[in-house]
Structure formats: structure tokens, C-alpha cells
Amino acid sequence: MKLKKTLLIISAVVLFSSFAPMSKSPKPAELERQIARKNGALVGRSLKALSSPKEIKRLSILANKHNYQPLKKAILSLTRGKSACRSLGINEMGYLHTAFYIETKLPQTRTTPAVIPWSIAGRKCTLSYDPETHNRFISLDDASVVGHGSKKVVTRALLYDAEQPRIVAKCDQRISISAELEKTRAVAGSPGLVDMKGYVKNKKTHTMFCKLYRNGSLKGAVLEGTEGKFSLNEKLHVAHQLLSGLTTLQEKGIIHRDMCLANCFLDISKHAKGKRDITAVIADLGSSRYLSEIGRSSACGHAAYTSPEGMFTSKLTNEGYFKTDIFAMGTIFYCLFYEKQPKWLEENYKRTASSHKEAYKKVLAILEKTTEKRKDSLHKKGAKSQLNKKERFEALILKMLSIEPEERGTPAELKATIEAIIKS
Numbered sequence: 030m031k032l033k034k035t036l037l038i039i040s041a042v043v044l045f046s047s048f049a050p051m052s053k054s055p056k057p058a059e060l061e062r063q064i065a066r067k068n069g070a071l072v073g074r075s076l077k078a079l080s081s082p083k084e085i086k087r088l089s090i091l092a093n094k095h096n097y098q099p100l101k102k103a104i105l106s107l108t109r110g111k112s113a114c115r116s117l118g119i120n121e122m123g124y125l126h127t128a129f130y131i132e133t134k135l136p137q138t139r140t141t142p143a144v145i146p147w148s149i150a151g152r153k154c155t156l157s158y159d160p161e162t163h164n165r166f167i168s169l170d171d172a173s174v175v176g177h178g179s180k181k182v183v184t185r186a187l188l189y190d191a192e193q194p195r196i197v198a199k200c201d202q203r204i205s206i207s208a209e210l211e212k213t214r215a216v217a218g219s220p221g222l223v224d225m226k227g228y229v230k231n232k233k234t235h236t237m238f239c240k241l242y243r244n245g246s247l248k249g250a251v252l253e254g255t256e257g258k259f260s261l262n263e264k265l266h267v268a269h270q271l272l273s274g275l276t277t278l279q280e281k282g283i284i285h286r287d288m289c290l291a292n293c294f295l296d297i298s299k300h301a302k303g304k305r306d307i308t309a310v311i312a313d314l315g316s317s318r319y320l321s322e323i324g325r326s327s328a329c330g331h332a333a334y335t336s337p338e339g340m341f342t343s344k345l346t347n348e349g350y351f352k353t354d355i356f357a358m359g360t361i362f363y364c365l366f367y368e369k370q371p372k373w374l375e376e377n378y379k380r381t382a383s384s385h386k387e388a389y390k391k392v393l394a395i396l397e398k399t400t401e402k403r404k405d406s407l408h409k410k411g412a413k414s415q416l417n418k419k420e421r422f423e424a425l426i427l428k429m430l431s432i433e434p435e436e437r438g439t440p441a442e443l444k445a446t447i448e449a450i451i452k453s
Contacts, residue, residue: 054078057087065095069133072100076126085125102191103128110194113187117169117196120150127167131156131189137163144231157236159227161214165189166227166238168199176245178313180204186238188226197226198241206235209315212283213237216314221274223294223312242310244297248290251364256297261419262451264365267295267309268422269447274311275358276440284323284350287316287330288357290364320347328353333374334360337392338434340385352434359429359437363400366426372399393432400430421450 055063055075063071079088085104092100106128107114107121114124127149135143135158143158153170168186175198176183186199206228213225224240247267250256259267271293278285285292288311296308316330328339328350336356338345345353363371372395382388404427407420416424425446431437438446 061091064091064097064100067097073129076129079122082121099129099132102132106191106194109192113194113196117185117187123150131165135165142229144229157229159229162227164227185241196241198239200237202235203233206237212314212317215281216277219277221270221310222277223310242294242296244295246291247293247295250295251290252370263307265422265447265451267307267365268362270309271311271358272440272444272447275354276444279351279440282320283317284320285317285354287313288354289331289334290361293361323347323350329357337389337432340389349434352437355429355437359426362426366423396432400427403427418450418453
């Protein structure tokens with residue numbers, strides 16, 4: 030094992046030294062000879078010696094003339110990634126040199142992970158490669174923190190790609206995330222769930238790269254109004270996407286166990302005339318469990334999002350845990366729909382109660398007062414006349430918050446209902 034580590038370090042040093050800076054910029058004729066011969070080591074050294082972006086046009090002409098693919102791809106990546114580079118404060122020529130190194134030394138056919146110390150115009154950074162996703166990343170060591178959880182620190186990084194380099198979220202954690210990683214990979218690419226782009230381990234740090242959801246958590250958007258008012262149609266589409274994610278989780282036999290506003294994220298694109306495209310996802314599978322491994326685990330990491338029956342895990346059946354996730358999602362939808370916290374989120378009944386039984390009685394009383402009566406009212410109105418779009422959505426939310434778990438339905442049924450409401 031020590032021999033392997035030594036060889037990896039030596040390899041990294043050799044590769045890095047082959048891209049060491051030259052004392053001065055290469056002459057045009059010499060640079061063309063290097064490109065014509067496709068000598069990656071010399072071209073890499075020459076690129077690091079170049080400092081002016083004006084050189085890019087000449088490099089592009091030479092790369093095309095001699096059909097040098099690594100250089101052509103590096104230049105294309107720079108051209109299409111200028112906005113991302115500016116956002117992260119990455120020097121253009123430094124990025125070009127780095128892109129060329131990635132194209133020549135970190136091919137996507139590589140079968141082993143890589144974490145390589147690097148520098149871009151004097152700024153320390155790390156180049157990473159995940160053989161599972163075949164994605165390559167550039168992470169600046171001095172990147173500012175954009176978010177954090179109880180265990181994670183989130184910064185921004187660059188997902189390298191020749192045609193579409195883009196900024197992603199980089200989530201660092203000291204403790205092992207093997208269980209979270211397994212489940213996140215299992216649902217990768219599914220609508221309504223966080224889109225993971227890669228994972229690497231560097232010494233004691235576990236790093237997961239995910240799509241950057243630019244507008245942050247649903248908590249900020251709903252309770253703090255950071256994204257303005259949501260229209261009814263926007264609320265329905267957010268709910269549909271989150272139910273899509275919950276449907277996938279339960280089809281895979283996964284219980285989230287930490288469903289809350291803070292663990293749902295938004296990415297909003299604005300268009301003309303005030304129209305917005307909203308992507309909503311469920312994130313953070315760190316507390317999740319497969320149904321087969323649930324045992325007597327707590328039903329929810331947040332006491333206030335815990336369903337009444339979830340307070341008594343000794344009495345919960347395995348399938349019953351699924352219903353606790355639906356209740357937690359119903360609480361999220363309640364906040365989204367009414368644009369305020371429900372009473373059971375405001376009142377810290379669990380901490381002030383002397384026992385689970387007392388807490389249970391308190392939450393039942395709150396639910397009876399705030400949801401059951403309104404649910405009955407909508408049911409009676411629906412029996413006499415057609416409910417409008419808003420009322421049908423409200424009825425669905427209150428159904429998810431039913432005191433009796435079996436009355437909450439399944440994510441697939443709830444998703445189908447949302448789809449019917451959207452089409453009406």
C-alpha cells in the first residue's frame with residue numbers, strides 16, 4: 030500500500046514538473062513546432078509561460094492547422110467557460126493551461142480516481158476526477174463558503190468540460206459519507222432529487238460535487254421571501270417535482286428521515302414578462318435508510334416535522350416509515366401553500382413536553398385545529414360542487430397531513446393528483 034502511494038506521489042510530481050513554467054514565452058516558430066509534433070509536455074510548459082489572452086487566437090489557429098485535439102478542446106472550454114471563470118475569479122490563461130493538462134493527463138477513460146494539487150496563476154487549487162461519473166473538477170482552495178449544514182461545508186467549484194464547463198457545489202465533510210453516497214448514486218439523474226456530479230476522497234476529507242442550486246433552500250424562499258411571491262402554478266410545479274423525488278426514493282426502498290424546508294433546494298431561471306422556470310429537488314440523504322436497514326431508527330431528524338405516530342418508533346412498521354416522510358413533505362407543502370409556518374413548527378411541543386405521550390397529545394390538538402377542520406370543510410364543499418384549482422391543491426396538502434397514516438396516500442398517487450390539478 031505504501032509503495033502504491035509513493036508511486037502516485039512520484040507520478041504526480043513528474044506530471045506537474047512536465048508542466049513547469051518556462052523562463053520566457055516561446056517564440057512563435059518554436060510553439061508551432063511543439064504543436065505540430067503534438068508534444069504535450071512542451072506545449073503545456075509553453076502555455077504556462079504565456080500570459081496574454083491575445084495569444085489565444087494564434088493558439089486556436091495553430092491547434093486547428095495541426096488538428097491538435099487536446100489544445101482545441103482546451104481552447105473551446107475556455108471560450109465557453111469565460112463567464113464561469115470570471116465568477117470564480119480564475120485567470121483565463123491559467124485556466125487554458127489547466128484545461129490542457131486535464132485533456133492530456135486526466136482522460137475520461139481513466140479507471141482510478143485522482144486528486145492532484147495544482148495552481149492557477151498563483152492560486153492553490155485541486156484537480157479531481159471521479160471514474161464513476163467520468164467528471165473532472167477544478168476546486169479553488171480559497172473559495173468562499175456559500176452554505177453549510179451540521180456536518181458539511183459548501184463552496185463552489187468548476188465542473189470541467191470541453192463544451193460546457195459550469196459551476197457546481199462542492200460539499201466537504203470529515204466523516205465518512207459512504208451510506209449517503211450509495212443512496213445518492215442510486216437515484217442519480219432522477220427528477221426532483223439532487224443531481225450528484227461526482228465524489229472523491231482526499232486524505233480525511235470526503236467531497237461530493239452536485240449541481241449548484243443557485244437560489245438556495247426552500248426555507249429561505251418560503252419563510253424569508255428571498256425569491257418573492259410564488260404563483261399558484263409555481264407552487265404546484267414545485268410540489269410536483271418534490272413528489273417525483275419522493276416517489277423515486279420510496280420506489281427504491283429509501284426513507285429520507287430528514288425531510289424539511291432546509292433540505293429542499295431551488296434553481297430559478299427568469300424569463301421575459303416575469304415568467305420563471307423553477308427546478309426543485311430533495312437533497313441531503315445523509316440520514317436516509319433503506320427500508321431493510323431501518324431497524325428502530327428515529328422517523329425524522331427534525332422533531333417538528335415528525336408525524337404523530339413517528340414519535341413512537343417501537344410501534345412503527347417498516348412501511349409506516351414511508352408515511353412519516355409523506356407527513357414531513359406535507360408540512361413543507363403547507364409552508365409553501367400558506368406562506369407561513371404551521372403551528373406545529375412554531376410551537377416546540379416536543380421539548381416542552383414531559384413525555385412522548387404528552388407531545389403526541391399536543392401535536393394531535395394542533396393538527397385537529399389547523400388541518401382536520403379545514404379538510405372536512407373542503408370535503409363537504411367538494412361533495413356539493415367542483416373545487417377550484419387552489420382548493421384542490423389545499424385538500425391534497427391536508428390529506429398528506431392526516432392524523433391517520435393510511436389516509437395520506439402514496440407519493441405516486443399524490444403526484445398523479447398534482448398532475449391532474451396542473452392540467453385542469
